Amino acid sequence: MEMAEPLQSPRKATPLQVAKAVLSAFIGIRRRTAHERDAVTITPAQVIVAGLIGAAIFVLSLIMLVRYVTS
Numbered sequence: 001m002e003m004a005e006p007l008q009s010p011r012k013a014t015p016l017q018v019a020k021a022v023l024s025a026f027i028g029i030r031r032r033t034a035h036e037r038d039a040v041t042i043t044p045a046q047v048i049v050a051g052l053i054g055a056a057i058f059v060l061s062l063i064m065l066v067r068y069v070t071s
Contacts, residue, residue, distance in 0.1 A: 013041040015050075022050040026058070 013021075021038045024030050
């Protein structure tokens with residue numbers, strides 16, 4: 001009998017990797033290799049949380065910019 005290789009679960013992505021993936025999705029630029037790597041390591045929950053945080057930061061920065069310009 002042959003010894004089967006143990007299945008290794010992919011490691012979870014770090015918060016920095018998730019932030020970079022979400023930022024590149026906001027901007028619309030992405031490399032295929034990065035997308036394939038992130039598809040394996042990033043969980044949907046990480047993407048949702050990072051997306052909500054990124055959207056909140058974006059909206060708040062726009063509000064601050066408008067208040068600065070109009071004052």
